[in-house]
Amino acid sequence: MFTNTVQPSIVSLFSSTSSEPLSLFSQQTDGSLAADSFIHFLNDASSLPSPSPPAVLCSMPALDDNDEPNIGYGLHQTVLHIQSPTLRMTFIQSPPNTDPSDRELGLKHKWLHLQIRNVGREWSFEIGIVDKSGRRGVVRCSTFQKEPKLAISPVSNAQPVLHLPLSFPQPSSRPLTAWSTIRLNLPSLIPHFSTLATMNQLDDDEGSRHDTNRSATLSATNTPVPSGTYSHLSYIKIYATCRLRRIWLSDLLLDSQVPWEFELYGA
Numbered sequence: 001m002f003t004n005t006v007q008p009s010i011v012s013l014f015s016s017t018s019s020e021p022l023s024l025f026s027q028q029t030d031g032s033l034a035a036d037s038f039i040h041f042l043n044d045a046s047s048l049p050s051p052s053p054p055a056v057l058c059s060m061p062a063l064d065d066n067d068e069p070n071i072g073y074g075l076h077q078t079v080l081h082i083q084s085p086t087l088r089m090t091f092i093q094s095p096p097n098t099d100p101s102d103r104e105l106g107l108k109h110k111w112l113h114l115q116i117r118n119v120g121r122e123w124s125f126e127i128g129i130v131d132k133s134g135r136r137g138v139v140r141c142s143t144f145q146k147e148p149k150l151a152i153s154p155v156s157n158a159q160p161v162l163h164l165p166l167s168f169p170q171p172s173s174r175p176l177t178a179w180s181t182i183r184l185n186l187p188s189l190i191p192h193f194s195t196l197a198t199m200n201q202l203d204d205d206e207g208s209r210h211d212t213n214r215s216a217t218l219s220a221t222n223t224p225v226p227s228g229t230y231s232h233l234s235y236i237k238i239y240a241t242c243r244l245r246r247i248w249l250s251d252l253l254l255d256s257q258v259p260w261e262f263e264l265y266g267a
Contacts, residue, residue: 001095003106003232011107013094013236014247016041016079026096030089037084037240039092044117044243045074051081058083058241060178061120073178075245079117084240087124091239104128104234109249112184112233117243118168128159128234129186129226136234137226139189141166141182150196152223160225162192179245187230194227 001024002011013024021041030037036058040051047057084090095105112127124142138161145165152160168180238244 001105003104007108009109009251010248011109011250012246012248013105014080014092014244016245017077021080022092024096025092025094027092028090030084030086033084033086033089037086037090038081039090040081040083041078042081043076044079044245045076057081058119058121061118073176074117075177075179077245080244081119082238082240082242082244083119083121085121087122087239087241090241091237092244093235093237095235104130105232105236107233107249108231109233109251110185110187110230111250111252112186112236113246113248113250114182114238115179115245115247116182117179117245119241119243121241123166123242124239126161126237126239127184127186128236129189130231130234131190131226132229132231133227134231135224135226137162137193139164139184141184143167148192148196150193150200150225152197152200152225158223160193160197160223162189162196164192186233190226190228190230193225197225 015021027039029039035054035056038051038055040055042048042050042057047060051057080092082090082092095103114125116123122142122144124140124144126138126140128136128138130136136159138159140161140163142163143166145163147165149163150160151163152158166182233249236247238247
């Protein structure tokens with residue numbers, strides 16, 4: 001999508017307040033759960049307008065025992081609400097999977113930023129990364145994951161999946177807003193593939209290959225994992241359940257380089 005274009009130092013993939021916020025994304029919901037699987041734009045502070053029936057918004061969590069949900073910590077802005085009990089069936093994805101010509105993003109920036117609101121349910125997002133030699137891998141971050149894990153499927157051409165734990169600020173920390181900005185240094189993720197692949201190999205050598213509950217490992221499939229120098233981001237998926245304000249990439253982490261409209265402002 002962007003491989004052959006001049007890439008500025010900051011690229012915004014999604015902004016909930018833009019005129020066509022999902023122009024670079026496709027979306028999917030679970031048709032068997034019409035009341036609880038949907039993607040909907042609303043005002044974060046008021047949770048209005050309500051989604052079309054039979055869809056019903058989940059209740060928003062309080063930040064501590066003395067707070068009412070959604071009071072004083074929301075944004076007076078339109079945001080994207082993604083909700084479902086089946087995470088893998090409800091998501092937005094860029095590039096859109098409806099256009100075979102846009103097979104990957106091809107963005108070379110080092111930092112990925114997501115502005116997300118925790119709505120008290122399990123949540124996950126994943127990205128595809130590619131190294132300079134063309135080796136591909138998936139990085140999945142989930143609130144329900146307890147420790148880093150590398151899963152390598154025996155299916156031919158399946159990409160290795162690096163699954164990382166993700167947590168929001170605890171209610172006891174008294175955050176100033178219900179929103180968080182998640183920042184990932186994409187090149188720093190590459191070495192984790194090789195490290196965990198080596199650990200899987202050692203486990204196999206000690207007999208763990210006989211455990212039918214664990215994913216096939218590197219020695220069983222000879223699947224190459226990303227290593228060396230980072231090249232680019234190939235895709236991004238945002239799963240249920242969360243509220244999303246913005247996704248952007250940058251060459252620098254420094255907040256001073258970010259336009260003012262990228263910042264979070266409480267209601």
